[in-house]
Amino acid sequence: MAILVDANTKVLVQGITGRQGSFHTRLLKQYGTKVLAGTSPGKGGSDVEGVPVYDTVREAVEEKGVNASIVFVPAQFTKEAALEAIEAGLSPIVLIAEGVPVLDSMQILARAGEKGVTIIGPNTPGVISPGLCKLGIMPAHVFEKGVVGVASRSGTLTYEIAAGLTKAGLGQSTCVGLGGDPLVGLSFIDVLELFKNDEETEAVALIGEIGGNAEEAAAEYIIKTNYPKPVVAYVAGRAAPPGKRMGHAGAIISGRTGTAESKLEAFKRAGVEVARKPSEIASKLREALGSP
Template sequence: MGIIIDKNTRAIVQGITGTQGSFHTKLMLEYGTKIVAGITPGKGGTEIHGVPIYDTVEEAQQKSSADASIIFVPAAFAADAALEALENGIKKVVIITEHIPIKDAVGLMAIAKQAKATIVGPNTPGIVTPDECKLGIMPAHIFKSGGVGMVSRSGTLTYEIAAGMTRNSLGQSTCLGLGGDPITGLNFIDTLKMFASDHQTKAVVLIGEIGGNLEELAAKYIADQKYPKPVVAFIAGRSAPSGKRMGHAGAIVTGKAGTAESKIEAFRKAGVSVAGKPNDVSDLLTKLI
């Protein structure tokens, strides 16, 4: 169980022969992910870590009929790669690549919406359903199968919190990163909806950060829908100054909008427990489940 991916997921890797693509394909295979094909234009007919490589997604699909793709190609070409996957019927696309131009991402998301496809990222560590499938670059050993769904805007901070949960015997159903770029596919609300109907998920951890209003919208959704499962939130960036970009393109406070205070208050009002420090997440969860 878990959301989006499970043990039956069959994935292709676009940009499989690059340094990152090749390295993480090996780790994903070791985790047990079914990687059925890789794409690198010009390297068709060869293979890497036992995975056959094709020049185009079309050819890969004829041979392997995958339902998911993970993308490692450089930013200038990543939107193109994602469109190639969509055009070939792939409905789940994880974009690891960071710093995709906004204009390209906006165009891609409009087409993904029409195709009713799920895009995770760009600039995401990926998604993992522990013990079943990992489409991402996260370190596998910090996760453990269990009942907490995790959704986050950051990578290493998610690892920090997940590792803390695992230490405290709080396993995860699925853990996914929305991505640090300004325009991403899935948002908090989409993910909360999926976790709501997943039987394995008993509680949700939501890790947000400064910038934008996705957290405020999620808080409103939780309150309006009387969300059926307990939610614990952590917001990074309380100490961030206005107008400065804190690493992620999206992490920027402009004027009073996008501040950590605004997000924390929105969650508190919606009845969500907000952790003061990353390690407090586990304590709050233990009290709630």
């Protein structure tokens, strides 16, 4: 039944009247995502791509029964929009913006934790369960319904890898972009836990990168839980020097923490197959799944 989003996801688009918001509302609807409402303070009563626009999240919930949100407002306003969606109990909430202040993310995530709401991002392409629901900005054509669960810290690299999987005949149950920021809502462990209990998912691909220790923590979790499904991992940034931000705010080696070597070592210790090139992920997954 996929994870996080599926055919029952009723979507609110926050910031629907903006350039990004309206453009992606069209693409989401084209994909078949149930976009039932949008918000844009001061513009309630209008519509975008046939979707009714409300001034407040509360009205959208009351009138349309939305249960998830994708937030397109600029980084400076993301905290306010996210808190409004959290208070209304929407879950998951996808935060697309890059450049959200870390302090804002900290408060968003703390409040979401109290309310039991799932935050995806910030700085994420979102989440897609191919064939069921797309709650993100990813190019839909590279994804196909199937049995591989994908969790990734990056955007375009995920599209690259998903395209490779699809080409190799390996569809995906759900692909989750965790986000490229230092603080994000979902960790690899959270997603592994969801995939563990998802019947659709038979194997998992983890796409990590330098910075932080989310990959090391995932490796420990895999050992501790004797994880029941095969996992293949790829870590970007082996060629990255310490102390430099590699594009993503979170992709930085600080002191001895966050190196690609440490992450690859941890995965190997956990018995995770490590791909050295993006294209190897598909071949290693095929092997693990016993496909010819």
